[in-house]
Every structure is written in C-alpha cells, then in structure tokens.
Amino acid sequence: MWPFGTNLGDLERAVMDVLWDADGQLSVREVHESLAPDRDLAYTTVMTVLDRLSKKRVVTRVRDGRAWQYRPAGSREEMTAATMRTTFEALDTDDRKSAMLHFLDGASEHEIAEIQAALAEVTGQNKS
Known part of the structure; x- marks a missing residue:
C-alpha cells in the first residue's frame, strides 16, 4: 500500500519509471546508467533520490554487499490510484x-x- 499523499518530483518520477520498467531490483549504479543518456546527473544525486524515495516508502531496498538494491513498493497503477484517492478524500x-x-x-x-x-x-x- 502506498503512503498517502505521496507526490513525486520530476526526477523522482524518472527514477520510478526506471524501477517500474526493470525486471527485478536495481542498484544505484544501474538506475544512474539508465538515466544517464537523457540527463546529466551525478551518481550521488541518483543515490540521494533513491534514499528519499526509500524514506517516503515508495521504494524498498535491501543490502547487497556494500550496495543497496531498490525496487518499487508497488505498481504505477497502485500509486496513481492512491494519489487520486488522497486528492478526492481532501475534498x-x-x-x-x-x-x-x-x-x-x-x-x-x-x-x-x-x-x-x-x-x-x-x-x-x-x-x-
């Protein structure tokens, strides 16, 4: 279940798109490499975004040696539905x-x- 009221910025959404399109979990490096052709991003920027998404509980992460592996906590559709529900409940x-x-x-x-x-x-x- 998505955290209520989760709004994503442009870069967070781009990172989530990479994770949603992946078959399994990805490291920071793999996400960075997927975004690199389209954006001029530092590795540490992608690492910070993934850490923020983890704190928002939008992604889950597990330790793999010295690195973290990330995956979405749910599907695009689940997140969209939760966002729509939160918006309607505020009215x-x-x-x-x-x-x-x-x-x-x-x-x-x-x-x-x-x-x-x-x-x-x-x-x-x-x-x-």
Whole structure:
C-alpha cells in the first residue's frame, strides 16, 4: 500500500519509471546508467533520490554487499490510484462530485466506456 499523499518530483518520477520498467531490483549504479543518456546527473544525486524515495516508502531496498538494491513498493497503477484517492478524500462530498463531473466531462466516449466497465467490475456486475 502506498503512503498517502505521496507526490513525486520530476526526477523522482524518472527514477520510478526506471524501477517500474526493470525486471527485478536495481542498484544505484544501474538506475544512474539508465538515466544517464537523457540527463546529466551525478551518481550521488541518483543515490540521494533513491534514499528519499526509500524514506517516503515508495521504494524498498535491501543490502547487497556494500550496495543497496531498490525496487518499487508497488505498481504505477497502485500509486496513481492512491494519489487520486488522497486528492478526492481532501475534498468535501459536494466538491468530490463536482470534481468527478469536471473530470468526466473531458473524457472521450472510449474512456467513459472503460470507466463504466471498471465500475461494473468493482461493483460485481460483470461476474461470469
């Protein structure tokens, strides 16, 4: 379960994308090498970001000799859902409804169909 209210900065999100795309856990060096082609980052910067993400409980880490190995504490989808839930919970009931209506007003027909299918799945209407 993601910590509530976890917001990621641009670099933290880039690091998480590397970890989410990985097959297993990664060292600081491996994350740094994955980010290096796109960004001019110091190794120590990546190490600091991973340490911060660990303190936020967004990643887990285990010691491997002298180095740490990192992996996401959950999936992209879990983190997105937790962030959305936290945002909605901060609103009173009327504001939640209004925010949802504004969100849905901008959705395409296909997106609305996907939302309806997800609601049916959650409420048990799609049981086979």
